Amino acid sequence: MQLHARDHEPARTGVPDTVADPAGTAPAETVPAAISTRGLVKSYRGPDGSPTHAVCGLDLDVRRGETFAFLGPNGAGKSTTIALLCALARPTSGRAVVAGADVLTEPERVRRRVGLLFQHSALDPDLTAEQNLRVHARLYGLRRADVRRRTAEVLELAGLTDRRRSPVRTLSGGMRRRLEIARQLLHEPGVLFLDEPTTGLDPHARALVWEHLRALRDRHGSTLFVTTHYLDEAEHCDRLAIIDGGRLVARGTPSEVKAAIGDDRVVLRTSDDAAARRVALLLVPPDRTVHVDADGVWLRVPDGSAWIPRLCAALEVHGIAVHAASATPPTLDDVFFHHTGRSMAVADGAGGTR
Template identity: 80%
Template sequence: MPTRRADNLARTATAPTGPPAAHPPPGPGYAISTRGLVKSYPGPDGTVIHAVHGLDLDVRRGETFAFLGPNGAGKSTTIALLCALARPTAGRATVAGADVLTQPHQVRRQVGILFQHSALDPDLTVAQNLHIHARLYGMSGRYARQRAMSVLETAGLTDRRRSPVRTLSGGMRRRLEIARQLLHSPGVLFLDEPTTGLDPHARAQIWEHLHDQRARHGSTLFVTTHYLDEAENCGRIGIIDHGRLVAQGSPHALKAAIGDDRVVLRTSDDTAARRIVGRAVPPDCPVTATVDGISLRLPDGSSWIPRLCAALEGHGIAVHAASATPPTLDDVFFHHTGRSIHTPHTDRRPTAPTPPGTTAESGDGP
């Protein structure tokens, strides 16, 4: 929501410090468009740390787009830049047709922001939380009540409108926060880790609700997540790592680009099996040791399993388990970054400015 502190920060953001022609203009007709977007911080040893590094991105109107990356990859910093809550170091960006540097007030009026941590007042009722938010956006009392009833109905919370927020379940609170951000009918809804801390059933309910909102109102959804199954809910994904966009496309297209299946064999002697399998497959198919056994990537992996089992048994090595699975989004992430998305992120960076009234998300600074 607009705040005096955020507005004062935005007034200092007049124009990029570099020449206007340094980057081509953002793409027309997009809900979100960036060119060469950068956010940098001074490092402890005098170096420059890029939290967001040269981001070029176009998100179509009505699209569900996800930033997939581990904590610390730059997801939350990107949202702060796109919502005009932080000033870019360089580059350009437009959101809902407004420039984040020269039209920050217009940007903030046309977006909704669901932060990772709750910004609801637990001591107020559901209706009171919505009413205050609506009034901050300049709605009259009567219209604020109308909008509150409308979003509560779509969120399935009408019967809880007089309940204190503290009495709601985690899933209900998240649906209420989404409803609150929809009060002013934003063109773009930013959702920073929208289902963190929820159980699988509540997460599924939240996504069903989000898909329903997009279908009803044509809103553009921009999601940040490190949950692979959550990213599968999105029409297009951008993989971000150390502030850089390293790949983007639909989940199906990204997985299809890898192509090969992952074959895993668990044997009575994985060390010897690794050498034997390495001689039996093409030289461009490296065999690696994992906690599950030995692993490699092969086209049509299931057809290779009988041959590999026969080769191993011919050397007196028993095969205890064998599997061939198509690529996953974690495989896609590993392909582009060299590590699993679940590998702990050790890059220490300064945290991004946190909007007043919110809590910086743990471990996911810039």
């Protein structure tokens, strides 16, 4: 793939460069679009000749300057979608405009205008941090006079100026990830794609990477498109889309997609969970289901904290002791279960074709 310095010439395309604001956070008219897809499809032929659909009719809009999470289990189609949006794979059908360029008719322009952080490291461990950046800058066609300046700027942004002469092999996992992010910023891309940016990092290093990404967005207005299967990481993003089997099953802000479920999850641990379930069924509306599993007795009801005293009082009347009780609002895993019938952990274990 041939790489060049960033192309500032505006693209001419038939797809509008503005999109509606589904989150309702911008003025009512329109906001600039960093990514816009319509009916995007990617299919492959299996050994028997039958088609396998990795991405199925994707309609997606991402605003400029936002952090957008693409959430889904392994095999959901996240990496395939990124390959399409970065013009590294050709769609079977549909349209996509990224950073003002059409992935079908202007693939080289798309590649010049985006940065892509791969899931697995592509750094040379024998080179220093600074040398890795300079090599990458030259590959992108930056002028020699600009390489030193941009290298110093992105090292400072990544908080690695004092480690610029350290071989990459001596850096921690979190430092290496920040260096890889810095490398993708050398040519000042309009959109930065990050494919599973914290995979393999410990919780502390993951937190530092996300702190770095938030600073990047706040200081430079960067558009960040992040794929992840870590549910807690999606909470850091302005909006998200959940994909499963190549299809979008939910989209919106984290609070919006959770509010679509509405009900809290109430969990009780008692001296006799089977008997507690029978008592709870007498109290809740007939359309509600009460479950018993390893967590205890649980059910979904509006305003779960108000239900706990009622349930505890009824169980006490029947001589059933309550050892613990909790009410939690819906999580993103609940959203995934609501739309697919299985949890994200189960879906990850199932594997699949990415």
